[in-house]
Amino acid sequence: MALSLLPARAYFGSCTVSLPCARRVVVRSARGVNDVTDVRDMVELLSEDRSSSGVVPQVQLIDPKIATEILRWNEGNRKLDRDTVELYAQAMKRGEWQLSHQGIAIDIDGVLLDGQHRLAAVVRSGVSVLMLVVRGVDRSTFSVVDTGKRRSAADTLRTIGAPDVLNLAAALRCLHLYDTLPGGAGWSGPRSRITNDQVMELYQRHPAMLECIRRARPVSASVGIITSACATAIYVTRRAAPELDQSEWFSGIIKGANLDETDQRLRFRNFFMNVRAQGGRRRMDAREQIGIYLKAYNGWLRGEARQVLAFRKGEMLPKPASG
Numbered sequence: 001m002a003l004s005l006l007p008a009r010a011y012f013g014s015c016t017v018s019l020p021c022a023r024r025v026v027v028r029s030a031r032g033v034n035d036v037t038d039v040r041d042m043v044e045l046l047s048e049d050r051s052s053s054g055v056v057p058q059v060q061l062i063d064p065k066i067a068t069e070i071l072r073w074n075e076g077n078r079k080l081d082r083d084t085v086e087l088y089a090q091a092m093k094r095g096e097w098q099l100s101h102q103g104i105a106i107d108i109d110g111v112l113l114d115g116q117h118r119l120a121a122v123v124r125s126g127v128s129v130l131m132l133v134v135r136g137v138d139r140s141t142f143s144v145v146d147t148g149k150r151r152s153a154a155d156t157l158r159t160i161g162a163p164d165v166l167n168l169a170a171a172l173r174c175l176h177l178y179d180t181l182p183g184g185a186g187w188s189g190p191r192s193r194i195t196n197d198q199v200m201e202l203y204q205r206h207p208a209m210l211e212c213i214r215r216a217r218p219v220s221a222s223v224g225i226i227t228s229a230c231a232t233a234i235y236v237t238r239r240a241a242p243e244l245d246q247s248e249w250f251s252g253i254i255k256g257a258n259l260d261e262t263d264q265r266l267r268f269r270n271f272f273m274n275v276r277a278q279g280g281r282r283r284m285d286a287r288e289q290i291g292i293y294l295k296a297y298n299g300w301l302r303g304e305a306r307q308v309l310a311f312r313k314g315e316m317l318p319k320p321a322s323g
Contacts, residue, residue, distance in 0.1 A: 054108065054136045059099065063128040067119040070104065074112045080120060083190040088121030092129055096197045103132030107139045153199040162203065167213050170228035172202040174286050175209065175235060184314040187287045209235055215250070222254045223269050224276030225293065229286040233293035233320075240320040249300060262305040268296035271309050287317070294318040 091097050104115035112119075115131070122129060153169035162168055173194055177187045185191070203209070209231060216230035237246070252265030259266040271292060275284060284292075291311035298321040299306045 054138070055134060056136050057132060057134045059130055060133050061128050062104070062119070062122050062131045062133070064123045064126055067122040070106070070112055071116065071119050071123070073106075073110050074116050077112065077116050080116060083193065084117045085120045085124055086190040087193050087195065088117060089125035089127075091195050091197065092121055092125040092127040096195060097127075097129045098197075099130045099132065101132060103134065105137045106133070106135045107137050109139075111139070113137055113139065151196065153194075153196050156196040156200060157203060160200075163210065164213055167216075167228050167231065168203070168209065169199055170286070171209050171213060171231040171235070172199050172206065174228055174232040174290065175206060176202055177287070178232060178236060178290065178317060182317050184316055186314075187285065206235070208238070212238070218254050219250070222256075223272035225272050225289055226286055229289040230293060232286070233290045233297070237294070237297055237320040241322040244301075244323055249297065252300075253296075262307075264296045264300035264304065264306060264309070267299075267306065267309045268293070271296075288313075291315065291317050294320055297321070 088097070104118065105113040107113050118131065153173070154165040157165040157169055174187075176194055176198065177192055181187065181191065212231040212234040213227065215234055216225075216227050219225060219230050220227040234246075238244075249265065252259055252263065253268050256266060256269045259269075272289075288311050292309060295306075295311065295318055296309055298304075298318060299309075301321045301323065
């Protein structure tokens with residue numbers, strides 16, 4: 001029997017059951033309206049209407065009101081991760097949320113077993129989305145919920161046959177953050193997280209990133225800069241001046257031969273080789289490395305004789321020179 005979705009309702013078999021605000025619920029079925037004092041009594045009453053497994057899967061439109069009502073029966077779940085909720089909520093606002101086999105699980109007592117972050121994101125975003133809702137789940141299955149390995153951005157890129165997926169995923173994320181968070185804010189926290197769908201979209205929009213990664217590998221091998229950070233810096237410099245020949249820049253930073261001590265290519269090499277020599281005592285994130293790359297590149301292109309190459313924490317990322 002097909003069931004339409006009504007706000008703040010859960011469905012079991014051919015019955016419509018109001019979600020309990022307390023342990024007292026009202027059941028409407030083909031046998032009429034029954035006042036039931038306990039949810040467990042309700043389950044027994046509905047047993048003859050349920051499938052042999054007792055599990056009822058349905059695809060339903062979940063709006064903020066319904067999500068809020070289901071979350072009222074969120075008992076024993078792990079602590080809510082606000083960053084994850086924000087990540088999901090932003091995806092919903094952008095229209096990226098897709099129906100999948102992962103959704104909401106509710107046990108036979110109406111208690112939420114799985115899906116609190118998705119539901120909280122619906123409330124946070126104010127957007128209604130389709131979700132698979134499975135009701136009547138045995139609570140003993142709770143121990144195996146969310147024990148699988150999360151699919152990473154690299155995993156997603158691998159499904160479409162993209163090469164060098166680890167560097168590609170990292171470089172696309174760096175490019176996105178360079179374009180969206182160019183100010184002094186660090187690349188950490190909820191604003192720095194992007195979804196796998198965003199990574200796929202970035203790959204489609206920036207196919208030239210693969211060539212930049214290929215160009216970055218020998219630089220990384222020579223001086224120790226992170227490959228994905230180097231690829232991102234290469235990408236933005238080429239984007240700023242696509243007609244500019246960078247062969248002398250690459251020759252200098254990779255080989256380091258016949259460079260004057262004031263040459264920014266030599267300072268670039270010395271900076272990163274010194275960082276590599278310090279090992280774990282000097283840690284640099286991708287954002288800082290991109291900043292150093294762009295400072296050295298801009299100085300070389302403009303013929304500057306910069307004495308000190310540095311990038312301070314909180315400093316705004318440089319824009320690449322165009323010639």
